[in-house]
Amino acid sequence: MFLAMLKKEIKQVLRAKRTLIMMFIFPIVLITTLSVGLKNMMTSGDIFGSGDEYSKVYYTFNGNSKYNEGFLKFKKGVEEAVNIKFEETSSLDKVKDQVDKYDALAHIEVNDTGFKFYSSKNGEKIKVKIFASIFESVLNEYATYETIGEYNPKAFANLVTNKYDEYVVKKDVSGVRDITSSEYFTFAELALIIFYVSSTVGESVYKENYLTTINRIRLSKVTESSLIGAKVLVGIVISILQTLLIYVYSSKVLDVNWGENTFKFMSMFLAFGIFASVIGAIIGLMAKNDSTVSGILNVITIVICFLGGCYAPLSMIIGISPINKLIYLSPIYWINTAISSMLCGIESNAYFIALGVPLGLSAVCLLAYLGILRNRGGLAND
Amino acid sequence: MKMLEIKKLYKDYGNHVAVDGIDLKIENGQIYGILGPNGAGKSTTIGMICGLIKKTSGEVIYEEDTNKIRNWKENIGIVPQDFALYWDLTAEENISFFCSLYGFKGQDLKDRTDKTLEFVGLTDVKNKKASEFSGGMKRRLNIGCSIAHSPKLIIMDEPTVGIDPQSRNHILESVLRLREEGATIIYTSHYMQEVDDICDRIAIIDNGHIIAEGTSEELKELVEGNNALILTVTKKVNGLEDKLKEITGVEKVIFSDNEYKISTLKSSNLIANIVSAVSENGGDIKNIVNEEPSLETVFLALTGKKLRE
Numbered sequence: 015m016f017l018a019m020l021k022k023e024i025k026q027v028l029r030a031k032r033t034l035i036m037m038f039i040f041p042i043v044l045i046t047t048l049s050v051g052l053k054n055m056m057t058s059g060d061i062f063g064s065g066d067e068y069s070k071v072y073y074t075f076n077g078n079s080k081y082n083e084g085f086l087k088f089k090k091g092v093e094e095a096v097n098i099k100f101e102e103t104s105s106l107d108k109v110k111d112q113v114d115k116y117d118a119l120a121h122i123e124v125n126d127t128g129f130k131f132y133s134s135k136n137g138e139k140i141k142v143k144i145f146a147s148i149f150e151s152v153l154n155e156y157a158t159y160e161t162i163g164e165y166n167p168k169a170f171a172n173l174v175t176n177k178y179d180e181y182v183v184k185k186d187v188s189g190v191r192d193i194t195s196s197e198y199f200t201f202a203e204l205a206l207i208i209f210y211v212s213s214t215v216g217e218s219v220y221k222e223n224y225l226t227t228i229n230r231i232r233l234s235k236v237t238e239s240s241l242i243g244a245k246v247l248v249g250i251v252i253s254i255l256q257t258l259l260i261y262v263y264s265s266k267v268l269d270v271n272w273g274e275n276t277f278k279f280m281s282m283f284l285a286f287g288i289f290a291s292v293i294g295a296i297i298g299l300m301a302k303n304d305s306t307v308s309g310i311l312n313v314i315t316i317v318i319c320f321l322g323g324c325y326a327p328l329s330m331i332i333g334i335s336p337i338n339k340l341i342y343l344s345p346i347y348w349i350n351t352a353i354s355s356m357l358c359g360i361e362s363n364a365y366f367i368a369l370g371v372p373l374g375l376s377a378v379c380l381l382a383y384l385g386i387l388r389n390r391g392g393l394a395n396d
Numbered sequence: 397m398k399m400l401e402i403k404k405l406y407k408d409y410g411n412h413v414a415v416d417g418i419d420l421k422i423e424n425g426q427i428y429g430i431l432g433p434n435g436a437g438k439s440t441t442i443g444m445i446c447g448l449i450k451k452t453s454g455e456v457i458y459e460e461d462t463n464k465i466r467n468w469k470e471n472i473g474i475v476p477q478d479f480a481l482y483w484d485l486t487a488e489e490n491i492s493f494f495c496s497l498y499g500f501k502g503q504d505l506k507d508r509t510d511k512t513l514e515f516v517g518l519t520d521v522k523n524k525k526a527s528e529f530s531g532g533m534k535r536r537l538n539i540g541c542s543i544a545h546s547p548k549l550i551i552m553d554e555p556t557v558g559i560d561p562q563s564r565n566h567i568l569e570s571v572l573r574l575r576e577e578g579a580t581i582i583y584t585s586h587y588m589q590e591v592d593d594i595c596d597r598i599a600i601i602d603n604g605h606i607i608a609e610g611t612s613e614e615l616k617e618l619v620e621g622n623n624a625l626i627l628t629v630t631k632k633v634n635g636l637e638d639k640l641k642e643i644t645g646v647e648k649v650i651f652s653d654n655e656y657k658i659s660t661l662k663s664s665n666l667i668a669n670i671v672s673a674v675s676e677n678g679g680d681i682k683n684i685v686n687e688e689p690s691l692e693t694v695f696l697a698l699t700g701k702k703l704r705e
Contacts, residue, residue, distance in 0.1 A: 015497055015499060018497065018501075022485070022493050026482070026484055225479075225480060225481070225483075226478055227481070229448055229480060230474070230480055230494055230542075231497065232469075233446060233469045233474060234470065234498055234545075235470055235497060235499055
């Protein structure tokens with residue numbers, strides 16, 4: 015019986031030409047257009063800038079620490095290897111504002127116990143993350159800081175360059191590269207497109223009430239929940255097909271290399287597809303008319319996608335206060351952050367958050383659904 | 397055996413009472429009509445029978461066996477007043493889908509679908525989408541989706557609204573056939589004549605109560621003085637009205653457009669006396685029509701002629 019419902023849902027989707035175009039043709043057009051049109055908005059060339067447009071790092075020596083000399087050697091090596099300039103300052107307080115506004119990458123305090131690293135309280139942009147990773151990686155590779163001074167400064171500079179190249183490489187090396195506009199918009203827009211599945215599922219659920227076919231379902235051997243479940247499952251299947259389609263198209267045509275993290279990327283989009291379908295179903299159940307369904311879902315889509323960086327790159331949004339406080343609420347933000355981190359080879363827990371947030375929200379929606387069912391009473395006369 | 401028994405069924409929506417203590421017994425194999433003006437409580441009663449509306453109090457007993465709708469709901473087929481169809485699916489797909497929800501599959505499902513299509517007269521158009529159907533075809537498909545799983549109790553809520561006479565006739569014949577095949581049918585309609593024609597028993601509901609219940613004849617007995625004899629004459633006869641009123645059993649005489657409309661007590665058989673009186677006074681009778689009381693008359697007499705919501 016569940017298969018019969020699934021079959022019916024699939025038939026209805028396949029017969030809705032407008033839905034098919036929106037689900038499968040429109041994504042191709044969108045990704046291609048944005049990738050080509052917004053190329054210049056994405057980072058290109060040296061991630062830390064080129065020529066006079068260098069990136070700045072402030073530092074403070076807090077007392078006469080044994081780490082001071084080692085740090086200076088690090089500083090020299092970095093300045094020779096990449097387009098970063100270090101500037102000394104008397105304290106963090108003097109430059110905190112600049113760091114918070116991304117006019118400087120970070121502030122490093124060198125003291126008796128080691129190093130204190132401060133980056134923007136508004137969140138780390140990609141180049142800050144990369145610098146931080148290089149910084150930690152170089153310093154961690156050597157067990158004791160005293161040994162840094164023993165190294166030939168030239169070798170040290172080579173070391174920093176090698177570390178930089180590990181994180182930001184211009185060639186197609188698996189998993190680690192600069193973020194191109196094609197890559198960014200492939201993943202950002204795929205998330206946006208998948209979220210539109212919520213409208214398809216929501217309207218389908220609403221229609222069952224509107225057409226009163228739901229009453230026939232209620233009187234049969236199957237439950238209303240089975241029907242809703244079939245619709246959600248079809249929504250998830252659509253999101254999987256969309257992901258596969260974009261994977262094939264972006265790989266073959268846009269030269270996007272999904273790298274060794276393809277499975278992880280797809281799992282995030284699957285989790286997001288589950289969330290999109292579930293929330294669509296809940297809105298469809300609660301809505302009193304079809305304009306309410308589309309209205310609510312459109313608002314949610316715009317908010318989630320905007321905060322997630324679908325309409326403008328995250329690197330732009332992250333600097334806009336107070337919006338940058340709200341971005342963490344968007345599952346798409348975590349997906350984009352996780353993907354960017356993985357592509358740059360930066361370790362972070364964004365992947366797990368990107369999985370957990372949509373699945374957690376889906377669980378919340380499920381609880382809401384159970385509440386609705388209890389409130390309605392389902393079939394009565396017992 | 398009673399297919400359905402309703403005891404003191406009550407539904408209070410808070411701001412108004414929709415069903416106020418209804419008692420009903422429907423025997424197995426009956427076609428049971430429910431009449432009532434708009435807002436009388438018919439749809440609410442049907443909803444509570446099916447378990448689609450939660451009752452405030454009262455009991456619904458199915459087949460003298462259970463009052464748990466969850467255990468019995470698969471035996472109900474509901475033909476709602478509004479179409480409950482998938483417009484983008486064909487007639488065959490609609491019937492097959494709804495039938496499959498009762499566990500039918502494979503060849504059994506196909507056979508049931510074909511048989512139902514034939515029953516409702518849609519075999520030739522089974523591959524057409526429901527959205528392309530005429531009003532009558534939609535009504536027939538609506539019925540088909542409700543009966544494919546061979547329910548014991550079929551509830552038809554105004555199944556002939558807005559369709560042509562041929563389709564209506566087909567549907568009424570189908571209802572009678574369903575009864576012959578052993579189904580029990582609850583039939584609601586505003587078309588008094590069709591309720592009168594096909595229903596074994598009728599309940600008239602108003603303001604949430606049953607105000608009359610019985611066979612068509614029993615209901616007509618309830619309304620006094622509604623026999624009418626209409627005499628068409630060539631011309632008016634002066635003083636004839638007074639003469640006719642003198643006849644025992646004649647209640648009222650009205651002359652209009654060469655017709656004497658004579659109301660008599662139901663039990664009286666006065667045709668011979670009236671015809672004699674007309675002839676003796678020089679009247680020339682062209683035509684005589686004896687109007688027995690109709691269900692519509694009964695309905696209006698019991699529920700009033702005031703417009704409802």
